Amino acid sequence: MNIVVCVKQVPDTATERKLRSDDSTIDRSANGVINELCEYAVEDALKLKEAHGGEVTVLTMGPDQATDAIRKALAMGADKAVHLSDEALHGSDALSTSYALSQALKKIGFDVVILGSESTDARTGMLAAMLAERLGVPQLTLASKIEVDGSAISIHRQTDYGYDKVEATLPAVVSVVEKPDPFKPRYPSFKGIMAAKKKPIEKIGVADAEIDPAQIGLAAAWSVVSDFTAAPPRGKGVVVNDEGDGGTKAAEFLVSKKFI
């Protein structure tokens, strides 16, 4: 099975994240890490490969330093990577990103494409659906479990009442959600880390993927960030001294905020 995992590098959520003052895009000069949900996507891809054979290819769109995220995915056990990197892609919104990735995916070829359901930076959560539309294949979104049987693919989608089982035929696009232990992404092993440096990373540009430059980048974006302000620092909380009525006061506070 030919499995492609889309992996994104995002600014570390543990550090202060900023938008660039010149064009309001995300400041990617900060410490970049692999998007957490992408690690789940890699884990699910590796599990599919272990069960059904085949190959796992990592596809990343992003600047040069995104190779760190690629290497992480390779260290976890992916076989090879394609890095779509081009100045012209800077400022692409979700719609043009889905176009660029779909072009790259057509070039790579796939039976299944797996993505994290959203990234911690832009958090649109729309890419999987857009990608499936662009590619003309079924979308199986928000999967907590993936099963493949021949050309049939099914997922579990968590709901308030249990889960929905959603089925489709390959090829398909799947987006995955966070899962508890023991389904957490594996640690990249030492051997994996050492092996990763020998695995091929194919670097391609806009022309290689036959991407129309008019449909990508800041100029082609359908969404525009017109303004932004930094979040105000968190104020001091309300301190309630418990003089025997702490429980009541806490309950009154929760009622006033409509929590209860």
Added chain:
Amino acid sequence: MPRVPRLGRELSPEQADVVALARRFAAEEIRPRAREVDEGDHVFPREIWAKAAKAGLTSFMIPEEYGGGGVTDLVTQCLVQEELCHGDISIGNLITSGGFFASPVLELGTPSQRERLLAPLAGDDPPLTALATTEPGVGSDAASITTRAERDGDHYVLTGQKTWISNAPFAEWFVVFATVAPGTRSKGVTAFVVHRDAPGFTVGAPMPKMGQRGIACAELFLDGVRVPVADRLGGEGQGFRGLMRTFDASRVLIAAACTGLSRAALDVSLAYAKEREQFGTPIIGHQAVAFRLADMAAKTDVSALLTRRAADLYDSGHPITEEAAIAKLTASENAVWCAWAAMQTFGGWGYSREFLVEKWLRDAKLEELEEGTSDIQRLIISRSLARS
């Protein structure tokens, strides 16, 4: 965010990756279990060991040709050791304990012995191993080993007693040091590989300890244990050389472990001092507390830098007996001091078993004692000075 000493050196991408792995493993798998493993007292934390093995953390120091992670340079080994021990020093020491067994095998063993003994350590379900030097009457003066190895045809017969053997209660394979020529000091010391099930080989009950309870220690009793000649590592009398080279590296690794513990002590103390308010201000605003934190940072960085220097020298093939002793002496005493300082910063809460600092103080103390006490390290350093 944990504070990492800046050494003025860029890590290679691979080093950065393995350090990140060790750091994450320490934070997610080790630190949360530290208290429970301590309270369990000499219970082998099998699940942590298994998870660590799967990530390659128990065998990263074994060469690639035997299936290990191939991180054979001491610098990177120290970086990993430091991170694991930032999580918990006793669990960190447990995870990397295979390195102590592997070291004399690599130093003295033949290619076929290396393959046979090291490949299982890099497998999916690696056995615990142990290194047996110390005897009831033989501690710091390792050349005076009395455990006897007598040749009998194509076997040696081992008789004697070992004590304080880390991992012994659960280890499958042991490297046992014995002498083939009593009274000749280091000249007779020879290394043998002994399996736990060998007839005449008995492991005592786990020894009760003050700290580092994640590693169980026990006595070994050798009563006419027959060891095939094929399980002798190196020639007769070569054991002491293998032992000293092992100690040079292991002392630097202890220094790295101590750096990890010192960093952990500083991290929690700093966070607590910023959060805990007394007299209307976070206690870091009180100079008595703030200056102690400054001293912790200074000592922690000294430990890190001395560790790095010794590891760098080792990797470039230089003799490092003096520098390893300086690193081990300084880092272990700094670790005890930093754990003390952490407890002082936490005040009464530091004395509570709700926090880990009291445990770290107990754990740190071992490092001033094992692999040569601080007294012995000073002896090594001063002898080296006298020779110069």
